[in-house]
Amino acid sequence: MSVFRDLPMLPVVIIAGVLLSLSVDGFASVPNAQNIMRQLSVILIAVSAETLVLLIGGIDLSIGAIIGLASICGAFVMHATDSAVLGFLACLAVGAAVGAINGFGIARLGIQPFIMTFGTLLTVRALGFLITGGRSVGKLPKVLLEAGRMNFLGIPLVFVVGLCVCAVIGFMLSRTAFGQKIYLTGSNPRGASFSGINVKRLTFLIYAISGFLGGLAAFVFMMRLGSASPTAGDPLLLQIIGAVVLGGTALTGGEGGILRSVTGALLIAMIVKGLEILGAQFWDQMIVIGVLTALGSALGSWQSRRRISGKSP
Template identity: 50%
Template sequence: MEKVMVNKRPGEVVARFSEFGLRLVAALPLLPILLVVAVAMWVLVPGFATMINLENMARVLAPLLVAAIGATFVMLTGGIDLSVGATFGLASVVGATVMRDTGSVGLGLVAGIAVGAAVGAANGVAVARLKLSPFVYTLAILLTVRATAFLLSRGYSVGRLPREATALGRSQILGVPSLLWVALVILAIGLVALHKTPFGRSVYLVGSNERAATFNAINVRRTKWLVYFIGGTLSGLASMLAVLRLGSGAPVLGDTILLQIIAAVVVGGTSVFGGEGGLWRTFTGVVLVVILEKGLDLMGVAFYDQAVVIGAVILFGSAFGVYLRRRRNLGLR
């Protein structure tokens, strides 16, 4: 009897491990691709796995992750915010200017985050209350906010910040960049909000079916306003993390981040139609985008060629997401 039990245990362990792996891949469909790309970069690109490069990647990842978390909330409701990059640039200009002129890093951080919150609140009112098209309205806001950033800065970057700013941006806690700790805290808060609160359930339901959400006594307008407000606020916070890392702000600072955010969220597995996805999927998408960007940098690939690669990633991710949804709707495995 004891021999039978002993013989069964390894099989049970293997079965449970396989089941866990299948569930993990189902929850994070990008994970296998992410692991393959990471190993390929580690093996093929000299200097990729060095401690200096990993620290740089962590500091680049932090603002992108924070902004992508906000974008995920918006996309889960079936919306989109094209003004994220422009808000990022304007917040960096305002925050850096306040830091430079007052000598206070704290005031600059508050000012930059407030700019993001204000743009997010305005977006929420337009989409939720006035029922304007999210695509058209946020495209118009993108142009307006970007022009404002150039007017305030006269097209130049804003530097000469207090030493405390760059010291904070380059500091570490337990050997991990402080900026990454901030991003991980935001991720943890976002996960709790989405999966442990009524607000999170309302976000998914609004994205799945607005009419059903209304019948379930969910305030659709408030939910939509909140996700755009969260998206704008986190865009402002992400901008401040970038200012601390770079030691300056600039109107063009967010020009490429919109493409990166959309790539990370869509490829991670969040549906552009709403109601499906999550922050862990966005996290894997952000890591993949950063790995590709840094790996291509080390390989000497030009900036515009990198944009082509990221665009291809968005296309592949969208097609793959549609394929998975069709298989699930048809009951295939």
């Protein structure tokens, strides 16, 4: 079926869901499903950002650190103004600013994406610890916490926000000229340049958008947990990159999409939740995610070689 060809991880998600429901007590319950959706809310937004970056042949290792710093800045603004709206704008501004720095370094200065974003990760994380002393920031406006607990037809509002972001990015990629430029640039940067695409400008914009989405993810994080932390996004980095790669977005760029990344994120979220119920430690979960990411990358490389050789994957 074409849907399984377009979403190679979908059958795995279905099988994993069935097996976990049968083998883990409490997994197939409404409260657990809502918990998974709440956990996915931040990840879906960050996955959208990482997908855009990978599609142009880059990588953003700083997305988790951006979430942490943006959440701190947003929390401080809310403390000073008692305004969730101003805190929201602060999160977006900080995220976009850090993303723009990444974009400038990569597009204009020619720094390799891995090196640039890794340096940003270290710098931004250190800045967050310097500002807060490594402590979380609580006592956020009540309206923010109430919104974070709201459900829409039984579905957490924060999860709806994440889905809406995925829908917007998915539409942009599949239905706009800007999306076509992203795929062309990732597939063949030199060819994209010859066809009139300003590759440097596009690269800058994508990293700025990635940071912007990181800021949005930071605000949703505060809605969900009611606090900000310099380490807010650190545990999520492996899940974010793992979800995108596992879903089938190529590390080499030009191939993949939001729906694929969503299936990868859903698979990882279900497995992590199943392991939590079984009492697995955090590092045990990270080992499983790391192995899945490696297997997903290997499978993607194999499928790419099959397509290049003219065979059906």
